[in-house]
Amino acid sequence: MARLLILGGSGFIGSNLIGVTLNAGHTITNFDRPGTSPDQFNAHIAYRFVPGYLNDNSHLRNVFNQEPYDCVVHLVSSLIPSSGYDEFFNDRDVNLTACYEIVKNMMNNGCRKIIYFSSGGTVYGNNGKEINHESDDLCPQTYYGYSKLAIEEFLKFSSRTHDINHLIVRPSNPYGSGQNLFGKQGLISVALGKILQNQPIEIWGDGHVIRDYLHISDLSHAISALIDSKEKNEVFNIGSGVGHSVNQILDIIHNVTGLNTGVVYKPSRPVDIPLNILAIDKLKQKTGWQPRVDLKNGIALLWKEMQLNPQRFN
Numbered sequence: 001m002a003r004l005l006i007l008g009g010s011g012f013i014g015s016n017l018i019g020v021t022l023n024a025g026h027t028i029t030n031f032d033r034p035g036t037s038p039d040q041f042n043a044h045i046a047y048r049f050v051p052g053y054l055n056d057n058s059h060l061r062n063v064f065n066q067e068p069y070d071c072v073v074h075l076v077s078s079l080i081p082s083s084g085y086d087e088f089f090n091d092r093d094v095n096l097t098a099c100y101e102i103v104k105n106m107m108n109n110g111c112r113k114i115i116y117f118s119s120g121g122t123v124y125g126n127n128g129k130e131i132n133h134e135s136d137d138l139c140p141q142t143y144y145g146y147s148k149l150a151i152e153e154f155l156k157f158s159s160r161t162h163d164i165n166h167l168i169v170r171p172s173n174p175y176g177s178g179q180n181l182f183g184k185q186g187l188i189s190v191a192l193g194k195i196l197q198n199q200p201i202e203i204w205g206d207g208h209v210i211r212d213y214l215h216i217s218d219l220s221h222a223i224s225a226l227i228d229s230k231e232k233n234e235v236f237n238i239g240s241g242v243g244h245s246v247n248q249i250l251d252i253i254h255n256v257t258g259l260n261t262g263v264v265y266k267p268s269r270p271v272d273i274p275l276n277i278l279a280i281d282k283l284k285q286k287t288g289w290q291p292r293v294d295l296k297n298g299i300a301l302l303w304k305e306m307q308l309n310p311q312r313f314n
């Protein structure tokens with residue numbers, strides 16, 4: 001069983017991943033901002049929370065000095081797809097400089113494996129492909145996508161110059177338990193949040209934009225498979241491999257909840273490329289993983305969890 005250091009484990013993806021990896025028998029150190037440790041894990045014997053900021057080198061040194069790790073999972077990001085130049089510029093210490101410090105600390109710690117969360121929805125950009133494979137052209141159109149690509153390149157460089165094994169993962173659009181219902185990211189969760197508040201759902205554009213949606217448990221199990229795998233210095237898309245338009249998603253949501261609080265269509269934004277679907281054959285072949293949660297069932301499950309466990313979504 002592996003000793004994992006999860007950077008940014010208190011967020012949506014991290015908290016789900018911690019649940020899955022604890023169940024798999026790994027020991028987890030979660031490094032995240034002070035006061036963010038998810039309550040449900042605090043009493044678990046194989047879980048430890050180390051508070052700190054990624055952009056503070058002394059905090060990073062502190063967590064790497066605590067014990068040897070087998071694998072780092074890097075989830076921290078201060079940007080979202082709609083972030084502009086000012087956010088990108090102000091947060092470069094979190095987005096780029098910290099990667100150099102992570103690699104340096106890994107070398108000192110003896111840890112040789114890092115799984116980095118890039119973005120399947122933004123690094124390919126408008127590259128003219130209907131389905132994106134890992135080897136396709138990378139044409140990000142947002143500072144978020146550009147920042148992900150820059151970190152991907154830094155990790156590839158680190159593997160060439162140091163004895164570091166990187167796995168870059170490019171997730172599509174995850175949804176599910178623990179996602180912020182009232183945030184700026186995640187169509188399915190935000191739409192369900194609006195319905196919960198009896199408010200209309202706001203959509204950028206005419207609803208024809210197509211995305212690849214993946215249930216968070218499928219994403220967490222994909223990462224768990226990569227933690228166990230012997231793959232080295234590879235890039236993996238993680239998605240469902242199937243596209244749905246925004247309007248199709250809204251139909252499913254109205255159908256599942258039995259509620260329709262209205263939809264407001266707003267002018268489309270340049271960041272919203274028309275089509276993004278990920279090819280997932282590589283991950284399936286290399287690890288045996290495959291998505292298991294059907295979209296309609298996944299949305300129904302999320303809606304049920306929102307009623308039963310509302311504090312998970314605040």
Ligand SMILES: NC(=O)c1ccc[n+]([C@@H]2O[C@H](COP(=O)([O-])OP(=O)(O)OC[C@H]3O[C@@H](n4cnc5c(N)ncnc54)[C@H](O)[C@@H]3O)[C@@H](O)[C@H]2O)c1
Nearest residue numbers: 008010011012013014032033053054075076077117119171
């Ligand atoms: N959610 C998505 O739709 C999606 C899709 C593709 C890729 N990703 C990527 O996956 C990763 C995780 O996404 P998420 O949705 O769980 O994000 P999230 O915002 O829910 O979690 C990020 C975590 O990082 C922590 N963090 C932020 N700045 C920090 C800092 N300076 N020091 C220490 N911790 C800090 C936050 O406290 C939070 O717990 C991100 O890199 C994101 O870009 C997310």
